[in-house]
Structure formats: structure tokens, C-alpha cells
Amino acid sequence: MRRHPCLVLSTILSTLGLALLPPSTASAAAGGDLAYVAIGSSFAAGPGIPSVQPSSPAGCARSTNNYASVLSRDLGAALVDASCSGATTANVLTTSQAGQPPQADLVTATTRLVTVTIGGNDVNYLGSLGAYSCQDSGSSGCGTVDTAAIDRAFGELPGRLRAVVERVRERAPQATVLLVNYFTILPDSAVCTGVPLTSGHLAYELGIASRLAAATSDAATATGAHVVDLASASHGHDACAADPWVEKYVVASGKSSYHPNATGMRAAAHLVESTLDDLAITSTGPVRSAFPGKCVVAPAAVEGTAIELTDCADSANQRWTRVTAAPEGTLRALGGCLDVKSSGTANRTAVHWWTCNGTGAQRWVPDARGGLVNPQSGRCLDLPGGASANGTRLQIYDCNGTAAQRWTTAG
Template sequence: MRRNPCFSLCTTLSALALVLLPTNTASAVGAGELTYVAIGSSFAAGPGIPSGQPSSPGGCARSTNNYPSVLARELGAGLVDASCSGATTANVLTTSQAGQPPQADLVTATTKLVTVTIGGNDVNYLGSLGAYSCQDNGSSGCGTVDTAAIDRAFGELPGRLRAVVERIRERAPQATVLLVSYFTILPDSAVCTGVPLTSAHLAYERGIATRLAAATSDAATATGARLVDLASASHGHDACAADPWVEKYAVAAGKSSYHPNANGMAAAAHLVERKLDELAITATGPVRSAFPGKCLAAPAAVEGTPIELTDCAGSANQQWTRMIAAPEGTLRALGGCLDVQSSGTANRTAVHWWSCNGTGAQRWVPDARGGLVNPQSGRCLDLPGGASANGTRLQIYDCNSTAAQQWTTAG
């Protein structure tokens, strides 16, 4: 549990509007959701990880379990997944790919969070790794590696990565931008069955990985974006590890060689969540009911005090701070949290004020229907019988999209 809900890095988010996007590039984004755009190459898209996104353009190979999708589910965010396998920084900035516009074009003024995993294809990381693995495996038709071209590309990569962040900032000045480095693919020394590399080729490819991670880190420092150091976090989870987050060169049908697996994507999502938690991204304001002029109130800072519906007055007991980042997702007022009584999960369990404790009883996630869902119970914050009178006490109930469960939060 956070000891202080708002540090110097705290970002105050304005209310979000409905965003209309091309159906082949985004999931639906509802009013009141945190709008999140994922930019990147295959290490964000997740080729070979079940199941594929139905709306993914051909060739992009986006998975419903890539780290952007896992993260969006955890945050209750409206995801615009622009990632595409094979993408370079040019495909983010200027060049269309797979029938979609440059990825940065999908960032709008209402976007509040952007993750970026890009640059590997600029320096032919996977291409060279695949070529060397093919050669060292004794296969034919493997292609060659132009090390001079890779060196030239590395010379240009820092400027390209800075340009990506600058373009995002132009389009969404208030967005939190996270640069997520690439997974560590290779072990430190000896390789294993399924990773056929000579010691010289292993050393060269590890050098590319190190340079790519450094370029990503430097771009974050130069632009003020935040670094999610996945390269370091995935060290020890390489393709030869006991708990790998990436596939080997030799993979089963349908898998993608040297790419993240489902466990890796889940770990990456959790790493991003922790970064957001560190940044203490919050939004503060009233929680408004669909019934006009009615707001959620904590009558007193006393444990067990029922949460009530009252006339909106802008008072302190109606100012709720929403912790955007998982793992909490809390709603706080008067120094305490919106809590399901006794961590109950049954219909009609009361909701009251309680000291914040980080349990599932205090987690609330906005959904596309305008409700506030308690993931532990799977039920929504509800006005019993659709009552709207002052003093009506709140409960949880099966989500049903009625006015009794419609809430507008800050951020």
C-alpha cells in the first residue's frame, strides 16, 4: 500500500471524453476510461501468443495477451493497440504499415498513457539473431548480417527514439510516456539446446541487446519520458532459463522464434504497473451518479461508516482520489478507502469507509459500461433498487448497466 497517495511526480488527470477510433486499430474506449495507446514492434504486439486480436491488421499479429492488453485489463483502461510486428521508428513517425497510419497518429489529446517498445527492427536485432542462429544450426539460405549497417543504424537510433517521444508529446502533452526496453533474449554465457549460436555470435548479439537497452534508457533521460527497464528485469528469464519469458530459436508450430511468451508478457505488464505505482498517477474529484446532481460521499472518517449518495456540494467528503495504477486502483476520501464490508463478494454486501489496506475489497476498476467494478467480487458499485434519495447507502450487485450503477470519476 502506498504511504502517500501523491508524490512530487503525481499527475492530475482531467476527465476523459469518448474517443472515436478506426475499428481495425483499437478496442472501444468508453467515457470515463483511462485512454491508453500502445506503440511498438512485435515485442509489444506478441505474435504467436494465443489468442490473436480479431481486429489486428494482417501482419501485425497482435495478441489479446500481449503486455498492452494485460495492462489495460489490470488498469481498466481503454486500449488503443497500435503495435505491429516488424515496426520501426519510421512506422511510428511517418510510414504506414499493414494498412494502418503511423502509430503516433493514433495518439490524441485525450490520451493519458502511452507505452513504447521500438527500435529493435531499426538495428536488425531479431533479423541478425535469426540469421546467425540459422547459420550456426547448419541450415542453408540463412542470409547475411551487415554489421556496418547495424552500426550506422545505432548512430541514428537515439535521435529517432527522441523524435518518437517528441511526436507523442506534441499530440498528447499531458500523457505519461513510458519507454519499455526489450526483453533479454540470450543468456550471459553458454547457450542451450534450441539456441544455436557460436560464442562469437552470442557475444555480438548480446552486444546489440546492450546497445539497444542503453539507447532506450538514454532517450528516456533526454526527453523526460519514464523508463521501464524490462531488459534488466528479464535478466535470468532468457530463452535458456528455467523460467523463460522468451521463446528459443527452435519453436513449436505457431510460436514466434526469439519472441516473448505469455508469461513474459504478463511479467512486462506487471513491471509497467509497478512503474505507474511509483509515479503515483492519480485523479481527484467527485464520483458523480447518473442521477443528476448526486455524488458519492463518505459521511465520516470512521471505520465502518456507510458510503452514501448525497447532493453534489464539492465538499471534502465528496473528493475521491482515484489511484490509477495497479495493484491498488483505490478510491480514497478523508484519508480512507471505499471498501466492501468484510471483503464480501455476495450481492447486496454493503460498501463503507475503511482505512486503506491494499486488499481486493478496496479495488475499483471502471468498465466500458460506466460502472465501477470490484474485481474481487466481480460485482459493481450499486444503489439498491435504483434509489436516488439523499442518504441512500451503497452496495455491490451484479453488473447490469442501469443508472444505479453509472458513475463518472475524475481521470
């Protein structure tokens, strides 16, 4: 998707509120892309999912494949990942953690998208779940669960979540704020091997999950934020399911007990993308040629597969998603991106399907003549020689406004 020039003047960085960020993060946030800040606890950070972000503070355990990272690659967004394992709403609002300032401080006036997954640690969700699992497995040194303290915290949680949204809005009035609630961890009834809970403890933890989702929904209603209902979407993908999106209590070395796995994070990212479609921040549909009845197709989700022209059909390999809110990002289908081969910039460089990777070879911006410009090269998506036959392979070429370069996208 996109790489961005660095702003090197410290006065500019201070104005944008980026002075405390690592250089790579500051550069991305200062660029001209869809500026995205991810806020949250471990269910946003992704501990145990390879690999750890190079800039992740010790203890935060941010994964390069958490849902924010997947989403930013898909959309071509400039991500500032503020999430940190163990975070509470206080770590978003007022209290530093792992050497970084409160997470909301990383939101700036240029931020246009903020996702928030927070609140579970306020009510000791994973702590109580781990303690009960330890107890019910017959282990020692398990600790206790203070249910009265949890009840008190739930009384305060809706107000804390509202304060998070309000703080984000103060710092970024134009940002879309999405409250992404927590994955469903546990099955509705019987548990399984690796999830050692009595029926009473299972019922209690399901109650915490339900109350946490309700508090998130209440905060969204009160503030006008939008809920991404991951709790509902992940129902049936609990730790005991055939296709789990979260780990069990008993996990392999390096994994994180009762936390999302890589499959779950990809599903969460796609759910956020669907929400952005609904909010008209992204749109999904065919890329139609000026030649009647012809559309852009990705024949296969295999890196290096040439992008072609073909008869329009309602098929997954012709449904392309793009960012509609300026500035635009990628065009993606089948989980990958429309990419200029080898990041080439010369006329007649081929265009193919490639894994979304954050380079300028994957950025496409509409121009006034109906073209799709790749800003890195300054050239347009093109049909060689104006050919319109099925199987014609696309390329980039000097923008000229001809039918060979006019495209209509969704949104």
C-alpha cells in the same frame, strides 16, 4: 471494466483523429476512460500468443494477451493498440504499415497513457539473432549480418527514439509516455538446446541488447519520458531459463521464435502497472471501511468468490489497485477485479471476484460522500444492513452516504 457509447458523427470522429480506426477501436478511444495507446513492434504486439485480436491488420499479429491488452483489462483503460510486428521507428513516425497509418497518428489529444516498445527492428536485433542461430545450427540459406549497418543504425537510434516521444507529446501533451524496453532474450553465458549460438555470436547479440537498452534510456532522459526497465526485470527469465518469458529459436508450431510468451507479457503488464503506481497514476493499498479496523478482502482468486469484509491485515488479498488519474477504472486484487455479479444493476446484487474483462460491472468511481459508485448501475458498494462482522458479503445498493457505504482507498 467498461464499455462505451459510440460516437457516430463522422465529424466528431475526424476531430478526434479516429476516422481511420476500426469501429470497435474508435468507440473505445472515444469513451470516457483512461485513453491508452500502445505503440511498438512485435515485442509489443505479441505474435504467437493466442489469440489474435479480431481487429489486427494482417501481418501485425497483435495478441489479445500482449502486455497492452493485459494492462488495459487490469486498469479499465480504453485501449487503441497500434503495435505491429516488424515495425520500425519510421512506422511510428512517417511510414504506413499493414494498411494502417503511422502509429503515432493514432495518438489524439484525449490520450492519457502511451507505451512504446520500438527500435529493435531499426538495428536488426531479431534479424541478426535469427541469422546467427540459423548459421550456428548448421542450416542453409541463413542470410548474413551486416554489422556495419547495425552500427550506423545505432548511431541514429537515440535521435529516432527522441523523435517518437516528441511526436507523441505533440499530439497528446497531457499523456504519460512510458518507454518499455525489450525483454532479455539470451542468457549471460552458456546457451542451451534450442538456442544455437556460438560464444562469439552470443556475445555480439548481448551487445546489441545492451546498446538497445542504453539508447532507450538515453531517449527517455532527453525527453522526460519514463523507462519501464523490462530488460532488467526479465533478466533470469531468458530463453534458456527455468521460467522463460521468451521463446527459444526452435519453437513449436504457431509460436514465434525469440519472442515473448504469455507469461512474459503478463509480467510486462505488471511491471508497467508498478511504474504507474510509482507515478501516482495508480495506487495500491487496502480499501478501508468506515467501521474501524475493517477492510475489503478477496478471499480467493476464483471466479465467483464473494467479496467480504474482514479485519484489516497486510495481505495480498486486501491490496487493491485502482486508477487514481481521472477517470477511474477498476479495483483489482490477486490479478482479478471487483465485479458486480452478472453485470447486475438492481439493489442487493452481489459483488464478487472475477477475471478482469472490460465491462461496466468492474468500474468503480469515488463520490463526494466517500462511496464507491458503479456507474453502470448508479449504485454504491454496500454492506447489507450496515453489518460490520467479519465475513459480511458486499453488494450494491442505492447510494446513501451511510457508514455502510463509506470507503477509503489508497492514493
